[in-house]
Amino acid sequence: MPKGGGCSTIITLMTIYSFYQQLYDWYGPQQWWPCRSGQPWEIICGSILTQNCAWSNVEKALDNLRQEQVCSPQAVLAAAPDRLEAAIRPAGFFRQKRAYLQSAAEFFLTHAEEYRCSTDLAGLRLRLLALKGIGPETADSILLYAFQRAVFVIDAYTRRVARRHLGLPDGLSYDRLQAIFQAALPQDVQLYNEYHALIVRFCKDSCRKSGCGERCPQPAAAIIPGL
């Protein structure tokens, strides 16, 4: 439970949960992760490639990787760098992302099993964050969507919804915002998976960067002190 705030904190936490229920009523299950194989490695690739890139372009890059039969950590490490870069080019920043993929491939070649089984979630997360090109959003996407671990993913859409509709102040750190969502929700992988996907859907459908749309509820009234 976040510190401070008393009753108003509880109201905010309830708002976070009831907003999930509202989105679910509107849109139904989103059934992410949107990948073909459902294999952890494809999800890890997608999590890295989607940095600063629209998903439609990530799909082109993933298609290329499939065509080139570069669909496993082993294959990524065996591929010539220029071949790998050509395949992921549609996702942009292809030199950087090639290096990130190789670093992740090396790591998961030996550590994937721990990510499925270890109970030290905080430790697993820290080790991901130490990898080249993996920030909190990518690390948490990998933990949640590739390994079904209960960590809530924060992204720009989550921040927008938190600010406009959940009464949360701007400028909270990634970890703070994540802690608030996790305090508000049952620790449930499926729910975390769906809620993040529903927020993305809601932002594309209504709560756009340029402003709120038809589906958007009235802005949340209170900015809660102490959160």
Ligand SMILES: [Zn+2]
């Ligand atoms: Zn809105």
